[in-house]
Amino acid sequence: MRGRLLISCPDQPGIVAAVSQFLFANGANIVHSDQHSTHRSPRMFFLRVEFEGVAAERLTPGFAEIAQRFTMEARFFTDEIPKRLAVFVSKEDHCLQELLWQIRAGDIPAQVCTVIGNHADLAPVAESFGVPFHHVPVTGETKLAAEQRQLELTEGLDLIVLARYMQIVSPAFLEKWPNRVINIHHSFLPAFVGAKPYHQAYERGVKLIGATAHYVTSELDAGPIIEQDVHRVDHRAEVGELRRIGRQIERSVLARAVKWHVEDRVLVDGNRTVVFS
Numbered sequence: 001m002r003g004r005l006l007i008s009c010p011d012q013p014g015i016v017a018a019v020s021q022f023l024f025a026n027g028a029n030i031v032h033s034d035q036h037s038t039h040r041s042p043r044m045f046f047l048r049v050e051f052e053g054v055a056a057e058r059l060t061p062g063f064a065e066i067a068q069r070f071t072m073e074a075r076f077f078t079d080e081i082p083k084r085l086a087v088f089v090s091k092e093d094h095c096l097q098e099l100l101w102q103i104r105a106g107d108i109p110a111q112v113c114t115v116i117g118n119h120a121d122l123a124p125v126a127e128s129f130g131v132p133f134h135h136v137p138v139t140g141e142t143k144l145a146a147e148q149r150q151l152e153l154t155e156g157l158d159l160i161v162l163a164r165y166m167q168i169v170s171p172a173f174l175e176k177w178p179n180r181v182i183n184i185h186h187s188f189l190p191a192f193v194g195a196k197p198y199h200q201a202y203e204r205g206v207k208l209i210g211a212t213a214h215y216v217t218s219e220l221d222a223g224p225i226i227e228q229d230v231h232r233v234d235h236r237a238e239v240g241e242l243r244r245i246g247r248q249i250e251r252s253v254l255a256r257a258v259k260w261h262v263e264d265r266v267l268v269d270g271n272r273t274v275v276f277s
Contacts, residue, residue: 001053001054001055002051002080003076003079005074007047008045008072008073009044010070011038011045015047015070018066023059027054028051028059030051032049033050034276035047036276038269048264048267056077057076060076082110084110084111084113084159085110085111085112085113085158085258086115086153086159086161087099088115088116088163089116089117089165090118090121090165090166091119093122094250095250096115096122098251098255099163113131115132115134116136116154117135118137118146118165119137138167147170151173159180159261160180162183162184165183168220174217174218179224182215182226182258183213183214183215184211184212184253185212185221186246186250187210206242210231210249211249212227213225213228213253213254213258224273225272226261226266227275231249233245
């Protein structure tokens with residue numbers, strides 16, 4: 001049995017000592033610990049602790065006094081309960097395939113409970129992995145009703161992953177899922193917006209292709225960044241090759257971001273993230 005404790009709070013002396021003493025006094029053995037203090041004002045402190053020997057849910061009530069003393073946002077988790085995911089898709093399957101494969105292989109400790117598509121194209125992919133697929137069309141006239149249906153389908157889950165879901169999620173929807181919606185997009189934003197970004201990139205002779213995974217906020221594609229990667233290309237790469245490379249980066253970057261989130265390695269600091277490896 002292994003538990004995790006995540007803490008965000010104003011930086012001050014005594015935090016690590018208080019947390020360590022509490023865990024020791026309650027029969028927990030610390031097996032891994034990471035911490036980070038910011039240098040800007042006001043200074044913030046972030047801590048991730050893994051421990052064994054006691055169930056995480058037993059520690060939450062007794063920790064309240066320490067959390068109040070240090071003005072902490074503190075959360076306990078257990079690795080015995082995998083995070084439950086919903087994946088939103090449109091027509092491209094590469095990110096969905098990667099997530100489903102890594103989860104089935106045990107590389108990402110999570111469970112995909114539903115795949116929701118605004119098109120029905122990827123229903124066979126979800127069903128081949130034994131995951132329910134729900135087709136929820138989205139148009140300008142039906143967006144409000146569609147999001148209400150999506151909220152119903154995701155009730156009680158832990159994370160929503162936008163796996164190349166080509167729709168803008170409304171602020172009202174995101175209010176119910178703060179820092180629990182992860183998106184992936186290519187590195188050409190905001191330079192090459194709109195249709196055919198790889199064609200635009202080819203015409204401009206780009207030399208780097210990349211992808212960014214981030215938490216979704218009401219500001220389009222500007223939420224806290226979790227993971228990024230790039231790949232160098234040259235003048236020989238045609239549009240098809242650029243797209244192939246882009247798909248490969250997108251699928252790996254999104255998978256890493258989801259893995260780190262479900263392993264409770266990501267703490268949000270304003271519009272930044274602290275990611276403990």
